[in-house]
Amino acid sequence: MQRSEFMSRLFERARQKAAGASDFACEACWSTGESFEVQVKNGEIYQYNVSEGGGLGFRALVNGKMGYASTQILDEDAVDLLVDGALENAALVESEDRQFLFPGSERYPALRQYEPRLERIDAAQKIEMARELERLTLAQDSRVVQVEDCAVFYESSETGIENTLGLKVSQRSNLIGGYVIAVAREGERVNTGFKLFFTMDPDEIDLENVAREAAREAVSGLDAKQAPSEAYRVLLRRDVAATLLATFSGVFSAENAQRGLSRLKGREGETIAAPCVTLMDDPHRAGSASSTPFDGEGVATCPKAVIEAGRLTTLLHNLKTAHKQGVETTANASRPGYAAPVGVAPTNFYFKPSDMGFDAMLEKLGEGLLITELQGMHAGANPITGDFSLAAKGFMVRGGKRAGAVNQITVAGNFYELLKAVEAVGADLEFQAPGTSCFGSPSLLIEKLSVAGA
Amino acid sequence: MILKSIAEQALHEALRTGGDFAELFCEDRRSGAMGLVDGHVENASTVRRHGAGIRVYNGLNSVYVHTNDTSLSGLLSAARKAADAVSGSAAVGDVRLVPSIPANAHPIKALTMDVAGSRKAKLLRDMDLAARAVSPEIAQVRANLIYWDSDVLIANSEGLYTGDRRVYTRVACAAVAEGGGESQSGSVGPGAMMGFELFEGRVDVVKEAEKAARQAVTMLHAEPCPAGVMPVVIDGGFGGVIFHEACGHSLEAQAVAFGNSEFAGKLGERIASPVVTAVDDGTLPGEWGSLNIDDEGTPTTRLVLIQDGVLINYMVDRLNGRRMNMAPTGSSRRQDYTFAPTSRMRNTFIAAGSDDEDEIISTCGDGLYAKSMGGGSVNPVTGEFNFAVDEGYLIKGGRIDRPVRGATLIGRGAEVLKRIDRVGSNMWMAQGMCGASSGSIPTNVGQPMIRVTEMTVGGR
Numbered sequence: 001m002q003r004s005e006f007m008s009r010l011f012e013r014a015r016q017k018a019a020g021a022s023d024f025a026c027e028a029c030w031s032t033g034e035s036f037e038v039q040v041k042n043g044e045i046y047q048y049n050v051s052e053g054g055g056l057g058f059r060a061l062v063n064g065k066m067g068y069a070s071t072q073i074l075d076e077d078a079v080d081l082l083v084d085g086a087l088e089n090a091a092l093v094e095s096e097d098r099q100f101l102f103p104g105s106e107r108y109p110a111l112r113q114y115e116p117r118l119e120r121i122d123a124a125q126k127i128e129m130a131r132e133l134e135r136l137t138l139a140q141d142s143r144v145v146q147v148e149d150c151a152v153f154y155e156s157s158e159t160g161i162e163n164t165l166g167l168k169v170s171q172r173s174n175l176i177g178g179y180v181i182a183v184a185r186e187g188e189r190v191n192t193g194f195k196l197f198f199t200m201d202p203d204e205i206d207l208e209n210v211a212r213e214a215a216r217e218a219v220s221g222l223d224a225k226q227a228p229s230e231a232y233r234v235l236l237r238r239d240v241a242a243t244l245l246a247t248f249s250g251v252f253s254a255e256n257a258q259r260g261l262s263r264l265k266g267r268e269g270e271t272i273a274a275p276c277v278t279l280m281d282d283p284h285r286a287g288s289a290s291s292t293p294f295d296g297e298g299v300a301t302c303p304k305a306v307i308e309a310g311r312l313t314t315l316l317h318n319l320k321t322a323h324k325q326g327v328e329t330t331a332n333a334s335r336p337g338y339a340a341p342v343g344v345a346p347t348n349f350y351f352k353p354s355d356m357g358f359d360a361m362l363e364k365l366g367e368g369l370l371i372t373e374l375q376g377m378h379a380g381a382n383p384i385t386g387d388f389s390l391a392a393k394g395f396m397v398r399g400g401k402r403a404g405a406v407n408q409i410t411v412a413g414n415f416y417e418l419l420k421a422v423e424a425v426g427a428d429l430e431f432q433a434p435g436t437s438c439f440g441s442p443s444l445l446i447e448k449l450s451v452a453g454a
Numbered sequence: 455m456i457l458k459s460i461a462e463q464a465l466h467e468a469l470r471t472g473g474d475f476a477e478l479f480c481e482d483r484r485s486g487a488m489g490l491v492d493g494h495v496e497n498a499s500t501v502r503r504h505g506a507g508i509r510v511y512n513g514l515n516s517v518y519v520h521t522n523d524t525s526l527s528g529l530l531s532a533a534r535k536a537a538d539a540v541s542g543s544a545a546v547g548d549v550r551l552v553p554s555i556p557a558n559a560h561p562i563k564a565l566t567m568d569v570a571g572s573r574k575a576k577l578l579r580d581m582d583l584a585a586r587a588v589s590p591e592i593a594q595v596r597a598n599l600i601y602w603d604s605d606v607l608i609a610n611s612e613g614l615y616t617g618d619r620r621v622y623t624r625v626a627c628a629a630v631a632e633g634g635g636e637s638q639s640g641s642v643g644p645g646a647m648m649g650f651e652l653f654e655g656r657v658d659v660v661k662e663a664e665k666a667a668r669q670a671v672t673m674l675h676a677e678p679c680p681a682g683v684m685p686v687v688i689d690g691g692f693g694g695v696i697f698h699e700a701c702g703h704s705l706e707a708q709a710v711a712f713g714n715s716e717f718a719g720k721l722g723e724r725i726a727s728p729v730v731t732a733v734d735d736g737t738l739p740g741e742w743g744s745l746n747i748d749d750e751g752t753p754t755t756r757l758v759l760i761q762d763g764v765l766i767n768y769m770v771d772r773l774n775g776r777r778m779n780m781a782p783t784g785s786s787r788r789q790d791y792t793f794a795p796t797s798r799m800r801n802t803f804i805a806a807g808s809d810d811e812d813e814i815i816s817t818c819g820d821g822l823y824a825k826s827m828g829g830g831s832v833n834p835v836t837g838e839f840n841f842a843v844d845e846g847y848l849i850k851g852g853r854i855d856r857p858v859r860g861a862t863l864i865g866r867g868a869e870v871l872k873r874i875d876r877v878g879s880n881m882w883m884a885q886g887m888c889g890a891s892s893g894s895i896p897t898n899v900g901q902p903m904i905r906v907t908e909m910t911v912g913g914r
């Protein structure tokens with residue numbers, strides 16, 4: 001059945017079954033999308049994936065409690081499955097936190113999230129791009145002997161929220177991207193280099209640059225050695241700094257703070273970072289698939305600083321956490337998919353860049369360590385305590401220049417302490433691949449981190 | 455599910471452009487979750503997923519198309535899209551499917567889906583209370599129950615038409631201890647290919663919650679782990695993550711087939727210390743990583759990977775088997791119908807050895823005892839791995855001295871396997887979710903207590 005027909009039946013059935021509840025409202029959140037990915041190896045297509053589909057999440061607010069259910073089939077059976085499931089689940093909720101559905105904001109920002117030109121790049125062109133990226137990567141350096149993986153992908157999706165209080169919003173977005181993993185060998189030594197690109201603007205695609213960076217990453221680490229164990233001044237390259245921010249972004253969630261899972265609880269207004277640190281959440285950033293005119297509850301979004309010159313200005317809120325704390329929502333309700341319950345997450349979340357270029361940052365570091373890769377974020381980092389101890393790669397820095405490559409080391413520290421230990425912020429802001437959130441950072445110079453090595 | 459005649463038409467359509475093999479994977483999955491925070495059930499949800507994926511091979515190339523629409527027209531449309539990406543030369547014949555049902559080695563007593571919500575809520579509350587009772591320093595407890603019931607149908611152009619039902623239940627508990635302006639956490643997550651009977655005899659949720667809480671409290675009073683190179687004793691159970699990361703991923707055909715593994719071309723060679731025998735077993739009844747048949751319909755097996763230090767088997771899926779000229783081992787897996795399958799681990803463990811656990815520590819000198827491991831990751835090309843120690847202790851002069859926090863173990867798979875000098879006699883397993891190119895799947899890791907003569911330990 002068509003989605004609009006399905007939703008009207010769904011809301012009608014829910015109203016009937018919830019008759020008698022003193023307080024009832026319900027909401028449907030839907031998404032549809034398509035994606036394409038081609039992977040090549042030695043010029044041959046070895047994986048080719050096409051997907052299409054979507055689903056619908058339903059939530060019902062009964063006597064102040066919210067229950068969730070979702071489906072990927074929109075048929076008569078699914079109407080009952082959703083209504084019965086959500087009502088039953090709502091009845092199980094014991095938490096006293098008041099839940100909300102939202103009737104809609106007065107106006108929503110107009111964002112350009114969909115680029116029709118991307119649709120016109122057909123499968124054959126994408127396959128040729130992937131082959132070209134592999135060829136270019138292998139051509140960069142004689143030591144790049146192999147490409148472990150090379151892919152080009154395209155994704156487009158449309159999502160919307162409608163509820164019985166009158167909310168009706170939707171948005172469409174698309175993006176193209178790809179990645180390559182170069183393998184460099186020299187004698188017994190082997191090293192890999194990964195580079196990802198993604199964009200909404202087809203004119204921005206620069207495969208030569210992607211190939212060059214992947215190859216350089218692989219080749220430059222070939223002669224890597226362990227660094228001696230000690231505390232170093234450290235320059236975290238932009239991508240590494242963004243990875244750390246992504247790992248610990250949960251500490252800025254009011255939901256985590258209210259549950260005692262963030263040490264930032266009640267610290268609004270206090271200095272929690274070095275004066276050079278400003279942390280932005282910008283849901284309107286041009287060209288990002290994580291940008292959105294409305295949040296997971298349908299509230300109109302707005303850009304804001306979370307840390308302003310070292311001072312914590314606000315945590316990230318949805319309607320529930322804002323009500324609990326007696327503040328306005330920051331429109332950071334997140335739904336990482338139509339089936340997921342509403343939580344809290346940033347949109348485009350990044351450290352604001354300065355005007356200091358990367359070479360100037362290296363010079364300012366003088367003697368120390370440049371970190372270019374961190375591994376094992378899901379295991380070696382504790383998002384509650386802020387502690388991390390992670391495998392790393394990078395370069396010794398001597399006299400403000402890159403010296404020998406370093407691997408098989410770990411870098412340990414604490415995210416809360418790291419925020420205070422930022423000596424300088426670079427100009428080279430770069431974002432990671434967008435998802436529900438998109439994290440970015442310029443390179444960051446850090447006073448001191450512990451390194452374990454030889 | 456999908457009728458045989460519909461599957462036959464879809465497979466026939468998928469081979470229209472000369473592909474030499476086509477496969478249909480259809481899945482209907484119901485899942486649920488319940489979460490408790492602050493002693494209260496905070497959310498409960500129900501999810502129904504449904505869809506199908508069609509795969510076509512043309513020699514060593516593979517095309518995968520998936521859709522939510524499993525009607526005849528939906529499947530034919532997906533099959534056409536897959537066929538459009540192939541230009542092969544195989545003759546198109548009729549597809550004749552022959553139904554077969556695998557024997558079920560994992561019978562279920564009580565579907566968690568059907569258990570009353572109040573019983574599930576009580577289970578989570580019991581964990582919360584048990585964790586908080588361990589110490590007044592326990593400041594927060596989160597408990598979650600997840601369960602799913604997946605019906606799959608697998609048909610291919612060689613005539614296979616089979617199905618399987620996979621039922622999983624898992625509970626997780628994370629406790630946070632606070633004191634002196636600091637906080638530390640501990641967690642557990644036992645699960646099985648079982649229904650709610652998991653909690654009648656096999657998993658004692660109270661003991662599990664106490665374990666998480668004790669770990670949090672111990673770590674709250676622990677000093678930072680000193681960094682350096684030292685001998686490391688890794689306890690059994692989740693300690694097996696070392697083998698999973700350091701070696702297991704590099705023995706998957708998806709890495710081996712293209713030479714992207716440090717163990718490619720090494721069958722028959724000694725790659726580990728002679729005390730090491732390692733197994734990947736998909737047949738263990740009710741285990742988290744078990745299956746009756748893999749996601750290509752091949753019956754699962756018990757596969758000895760390393761016998762007394764010598765590499766004897768890889769884990770092989772159908773496509774990479776073609777590339778390597780090796781038979782599939784029932785190791786092909788995928789998160790769900792939205793992923794093309796590939797070779798993955800199932801229940802992977804270092805087999806029990808003959809060493810005494812007390813002796814392993816008493817003859818260790820100064821080192822690290824990793825009692826409880828967190829997760830980790832590996833680069834299969836270089837073999838570089840890392841993993842986190844959730845609960846660690848320093849060993850001084852052959853005695854366990856004091857707890858330390860924040861330890862990370864790093865190294866290269868090929869090196870660490872050769873440096874294992876002790877393997878204890880008591881093997882057990884623990885549950886994890888393994889993420890790779892075909893998605894996130896349930897896998898068991900396991901080992902007895904082992905000792906590695908030298909590892910780089912990260913700390914501060």
